Amino acid sequence: MRESIVEMHCGEEVLLVGRHGALSHLPPAIRDAERGSVSLGRALASPENMRKLRRYWRLAFPSVAMSRCSDRDLARMAEAAVRNRRLHVALLRRTWPHQPPPRQPGRKAVSASAASSGGSANPLVGSGRHTLGKTGSVMLGDATDLTPTEMAAMVREDTERPGADPVTSWSMERRFLAVIRMAIEEVPSEMRNTMAALLSPDSIALMIGLMAVAAAANLTPFGWAADAVILGIAYAAGGMIAVHAAGNLFRCFVAVQNAQTKTDLEHAAELLAGAIVEIGVIGVMAILHRFSKGSEGDAGDMKAVEKPTRRSVEEQKVRRPKSSSSESQQVHKPPAKEQAPKKTEAASAEAGSGKFGYTVDKPPPDLEKNPGGVYGYTPKKGSQFDTEKGWPDWTDPEAVAKARATRLEYHQGLANEKAWVEAQRAAGKGEESIARELVDMRNKSRLSHYKPEELEKVYAKNLKDYGNPLGPSYESQLAKYGTPQAVIEAATRSNRTMDVLTGVAKVK
Amino acid sequence: MNDVKEVLVADLDGGASVAVLDVESGIAHAGAVGGETPNGNMRVVLGNTVALYAEGEHLFLQIGGRRWDLADPATVISYGHDLNRKTTTLQVGDLRLEYPAWWRDDPAYDPFIPELDEDEDYLAYVYSVAQQPALQENLIKVWSAAATA
Numbered sequence: 001m002r003e004s005i006v007e008m009h010c011g012e013e014v015l016l017v018g019r020h021g022a023l024s025h026l027p028p029a030i031r032d033a034e035r036g037s038v039s040l041g042r043a044l045a046s047p048e049n050m051r052k053l054r055r056y057w058r059l060a061f062p063s064v065a066m067s068r069c070s071d072r073d074l075a076r077m078a079e080a081a082v083r084n085r086r087l088h089v090a091l092l093r094r095t096w097p098h099q100p101p102p103r104q105p106g107r108k109a110v111s112a113s114a115a116s117s118g119g120s121a122n123p124l125v126g127s128g129r130h131t132l133g134k135t136g137s138v139m140l141g142d143a144t145d146l147t148p149t150e151m152a153a154m155v156r157e158d159t160e161r162p163g164a165d166p167v168t169s170w171s172m173e174r175r176f177l178a179v180i181r182m183a184i185e186e187v188p189s190e191m192r193n194t195m196a197a198l199l200s201p202d203s204i205a206l207m208i209g210l211m212a213v214a215a216a217a218n219l220t221p222f223g224w225a226a227d228a229v230i231l232g233i234a235y236a237a238g239g240m241i242a243v244h245a246a247g248n249l250f251r252c253f254v255a256v257q258n259a260q261t262k263t264d265l266e267h268a269a270e271l272l273a274g275a276i277v278e279i280g281v282i283g284v285m286a287i288l289h290r291f292s293k294g295s296e297g298d299a300g301d302m303k304a305v306e307k308p309t310r311r312s313v314e315e316q317k318v319r320r321p322k323s324s325s326s327e328s329q330q331v332h333k334p335p336a337k338e339q340a341p342k343k344t345e346a347a348s349a350e351a352g353s354g355k356f357g358y359t360v361d362k363p364p365p366d367l368e369k370n371p372g373g374v375y376g377y378t379p380k381k382g383s384q385f386d387t388e389k390g391w392p393d394w395t396d397p398e399a400v401a402k403a404r405a406t407r408l409e410y411h412q413g414l415a416n417e418k419a420w421v422e423a424q425r426a427a428g429k430g431e432e433s434i435a436r437e438l439v440d441m442r443n444k445s446r447l448s449h450y451k452p453e454e455l456e457k458v459y460a461k462n463l464k465d466y467g468n469p470l471g472p473s474y475e476s477q478l479a480k481y482g483t484p485q486a487v488i489e490a491a492t493r494s495n496r497t498m499d500v501l502t503g504v505a506k507v508k
Numbered sequence: 509m510n511d512v513k514e515v516l517v518a519d520l521d522g523g524a525s526v527a528v529l530d531v532e533s534g535i536a537h538a539g540a541v542g543g544e545t546p547n548g549n550m551r552v553v554l555g556n557t558v559a560l561y562a563e564g565e566h567l568f569l570q571i572g573g574r575r576w577d578l579a580d581p582a583t584v585i586s587y588g589h590d591l592n593r594k595t596t597t598l599q600v601g602d603l604r605l606e607y608p609a610w611w612r613d614d615p616a617y618d619p620f621i622p623e624l625d626e627d628e629d630y631l632a633y634v635y636s637v638a639q640q641p642a643l644q645e646n647l648i649k650v651w652s653a654a655a656t657a
Contacts, residue, residue: 366586383588384622390591391619406620446624449616457613465521465628472627479518479549480633482650486643495622502620 006056007280010043016090017053017078019060019440040082040089044075053078062459062469160262167259172208175256179268180204186273195281206288211253246287248275356411356504363507364497374400375503385501394501404502411494411504413445418492435484436474438491443471515561518549520630529559534573547651551630554607560634562651567644569600569634576600578638587635591619598631605631 008015017040043049050071057074058066069077081087167175180198187195198204248271255268275284363369366383369376372395379385379394392399417438424434447470450458459469466472477487499505517536519527526546529536536550536557548561548568556572567578569585576583586599594612598605610628611617618624625632637643 383586386588389588390593403620406618410621410623446616451615454615476518476520479520479546481643482647486646489643490626493623498620498622 006052008043008046008049008052010039010046010049015039015043015049017056018088019086040079041075044071044078050074059455062456063463167261167265170259172211172256173204175259175265175268176204176207178265179252179256179272182266182269183272183276186270187276195276198281198284203285203288207253207256210250210288210291211257245275245279245283246291248272249284249287356408356415357506358499358504359506359508360496360500361508364500366497367500370395373501375501375506377500377507379497379501385497400502403498404504407498407502407504414492414494417441421488421492431484431488435477435487435491438488439472439474439477440470442491446471515548515559515563516544516546517559517561518546520549520551529557529561529570531570531575532573534559534570534575545653548647553630554605556605558630558634560637560647562648564652565648567637567648567651569638571600571603571605574603578644583638585635585638587625587632589619589625596629596631598635 006017008017044053054066054069054074057077066074078087082089170178177199180195184192184195252268252271252275255264255271259265259268272284275287279287363377366380366385367377368380370378372378374394374397377394379387379391381388385391385394387393392403394400420441421434421438424437447455447458462471463469466476468476474487477490478484481487481490494504496505500507513531515529515531516526517529519525519536519538525538526544527536527538527550529548529550534557536552536559546561547563548559550557550559550561552558553571557570559568559570561568561570569576569578569583582601584599584601587597589596589609589611594609595606596609597607610625626636627633637647
């Protein structure tokens with residue numbers, strides 16, 4: 001995520017620049033694409049923004065020799081890329097006006113009706129129609145007109161005035177509003193501009209929806225990352241820093257859920273501010289949306305996050321096998337003859353079960369029934385995954401467990417992609433648009449597996465193979481599969497033979 | 509059998525421009541007018557033009573000057589990597605092509621995700637299509653709708 005979007009600060013405005021589709025996960029309410037394009041030139045007058053763009057350009061367009069590009073050249077190229085729609089620009093709307101509304105004497109907190117001061121450019125600042133909460137919570141339209149200090153004062157008023165209702169009786173919406181307002185005071189001033197995004201009803205609904213996920217996650221002081229599912233999604237959203245930020249975010253959710261006092265809410269606000277300082281509001285929004293997409297999966301991917309069992313922890317510890325010949329040899333072990341049958345029997349019984357398990361009517365043609373196979377089947381001689389070609393011994397439980405761990409991880413990714421596709425369809429997005437974005441997402445996911453120093457080579461190969469440094473283009477996929485729907489199907493398909501061999505799929 | 513002499517195919521080498529494939533010789537050349545809908549696609553592998561295209565209600569795989577009807581039960585295709593030798597083999601009937609695996613210098617390659625083959629190796633895509641009758645039907649429908657050259 002950090003590689004795909006550049007965040008530029010220009011006065012009190014925040015400009016986002018990214019490739020086609022990179023900004024699509026941001027809620028429309030916080031985008032202002034039209035003004036964003038106009039503001040790019042102004043933003044690039046800042047040396048810091050120019051440095052950010054230069055770094056971004058190296059990654060996004062590696063074929064361009066940056067050392068020969070002056071700042072002026074780069075600015076021209078960026079503007080041309082915007083015109084050609086290779087780059088998209090969005091401008092985050094300000095949270096409060098340049099000139100805060102004059103303080104009213106004696107005003108401590110603003111009631112719903114008292115502060116419809118108008119003049120805000122923020123579309124989230126409205127007529128009070130975003131009323132949240134059932135226990136006297138204030139309206140967003142008023143809150144976002146206030147300075148951070150005023151917002152914090154509002155929270156104090158809410159919790160400290162005589163007769164104030166206890167935090168335990170507050171709705172979750174009200175708690176989150178209070179936490180976000182307190183967090184605004186904790187973050188650097190230049191980051192406060194974008195905090196309105198978190199105050200939107202949609203964002204708060206997202207956070208509430210993710211509270212159950214946070215509660216189920218394995219949030220121990222050092223074991224947070226033990227939850228491979230959450231780790232994977234957070235890492236995909238922005239690397240290790242996003243993992244730390246997601247940790248803070250989820251701890252914040254747990255703290256909100258369990259809050260009994262104002263101090264508890266302050267603690268939650270500190271955690272939220274910590275996440276924002278680490279990856280910015282945009283990063284937090286991206287993580288919320290990613291996890292939300294995950295939670296919409298058919299198997300309830302995130303909602304049903306299980307505490308890792310010993311087996312799953314062991315599987316997570318298994319390093320992904322590499323392609324080298326020596327490592328291929330490592331997985332090619334002689335079968336453990338005495339133990340294998342017992343393990344095989346148990347493994348066979350659980351084939352096709354679990355979160356991603358499915359059943360196939362008949363065995364794939366390249367497999368044959370074999371009671372010695374860990375999951376009851378082994379490849380036919382000479383077929384695709386034949387052990388003689390360096391593939392694992394499919395009768396060796398340890399070797400197959402390694403393969404299975406990779407497959408489960410892969411299926412988690414597929415489930416996320418399928419859930420995302422369904423969400424896009426439900427939102428009325430067209431098949432072509434979904435397919436284009438899916439191709440782009442898969443390319444990004446693929447590239448995330450390489451070290452930075454390896455990327456140049458990958459970009460060059462992709463450019464040669466596909467005419468696109470990031471990987472297959474939508475056009476080439478369409479030429480291969482015929483229709484946008486078929487492109488989507490191809491991107492979300494799994495290999496049945498490999499799934500039967502690793503027990504993800506069971507033969508009827 | 510070769511009533512149709514030429515077909516339009518999307519040339520996937522470096523993009524998806526359209527080329528004209530001479531079915532008898534197996535030689536493809538540029539020259540198609542932009543905007544025309546292709547009947548299939550192609551890549552050059554080991555110096556041979558490899559193409560997949562629809563002709564009437566049939567889907568054909570062409571390698572050089574030879575071609576196979578994917579619906580013909582006699583057309584047996586296999587594909588696989590040798591992890592030790594870092595090579596890939598595609599066999600169609602008696603024709604066997606062995607070539608360096610696409611992943612031989614790829615540090616992120618994971619053999620347990622064979623789905624990536626389809627993106628990275630055109631012959632894996634060909635094999636995958638040959639394994640999926642539903643996809644074949646879809647491709648015949650889309651590609652046959654396009655006019656032949």
